[in-house]
Amino acid sequence: MLTFDQVRFYYKKGQPVVENLDLTIEQGEFVAIVGANGCGKSTIAKLMDGLLLPKEGSVKYNGLHTSKQSDLNMIHQQIGIVFQNPEDQFITTTVMDEIIFGLENIRVPREDIHSRLDDALRAVQMEDYREMMPHQLSGGQKQRVAIAAILAMRPNVIIFDEATSMLDTQGRDQIMSIMHELHRQGMTVIVVTHHMEEVLYAERVLLIHQGRLEFDGEPSKLFLEIDIEKYQLELPFAVRVHNTFHLISPVRADWKEMIRLQWSIN
Ligand SMILES: Nc1ncnc2c1ncn2[C@@H]1O[C@H](COP(=O)(O)OP(=O)(O)OP(=O)(O)O)[C@@H](O)[C@H]1O
Ligand SMILES: [Mg+2]
Structure with a gap:
């Protein structure tokens, strides 16, 4: 909490x-x-x-x-x-070093470092990029590495x-x-x-x-x-659509439902 x-x-x-x-x-x-x-x-x-x-x-x-x-x-x-x-x-030179650096900093035992590295890269689907350097990555990929570096800390x-x-x-x-x-x-x-x-x-x-x-x-x-x-x-697009539907027809478009469909969230 x-x-x-x-x-x-x-x-x-x-x-x-x-x-x-x-x-x-x-x-x-x-x-x-x-x-x-x-x-x-x-x-x-x-x-x-x-x-x-x-x-x-x-x-x-x-x-x-x-x-x-x-x-x-x-x-x-x-x-x-x-x-x-x-x-x-x-901070460092490669994706892998970036994550290992954080783990060494918090003194994670050497034998645990590689499993944590693998788990974190898998969670953000960046397993194939471990040897890459920052300038070889897109903005989105860099953000995923930043997330992996945090996830590795558990x-x-x-x-x-x-x-x-x-x-x-x-x-x-x-x-x-x-x-x-x-x-x-x-x-x-x-x-x-x-x-x-x-x-x-x-x-x-x-x-x-x-x-x-x-x-x-x-x-x-x-x-x-x-x-x-x-x-x-600004109101989200789905809510604006919902409000418009409401004004022009009695059909109820449930925006929560629309969002769930869009993102396949259960
Ligand atoms: N390091 C700093 N030194 C002095 N003033 C700061 C500093 N960081 C933020 N401020 C001021 O504190 C206030 C709040 O800033 P903050 O960054 O928390 O806002 P925010 O809601 O995150 O804004 P944004 O949506 O632009 O990211 C602002 O008036 C900002 O100018
Ligand atoms: Mg801010």
């Missing part, structure tokens, strides 16, 4: 970025975080895994405190973040901060299906996104406005009850 208790954060004193945030995310949830540019989403994502520390209040993961230096290593291993720009995420929580925003539709679909598979396996998946299509598949959505939690509930409720355009967000 990940909890925020009255969290306040600023980069510059007097300019609050996160204010009095209370939040609990249970193991195995699929949560989307949305809001206008600059509302504090990435800051919240970094507070979650201790890359940033609250100025007031606390962030805890299963009893570990991000503010306790002695807990931080454990937290970094259990909560991984994939960032927006695939270019920035490679985390419980994975956060995607706009991880699909530089990718084309196919690249995005691949990452989305990886997210779903990880969720199906019981991992907590947290997705910061501007793509409202991605929000539809979440079980829960958090709307952030000026560093505060404005809405916390099911995506359908967000789209039906909140005027999201006020927050610079």
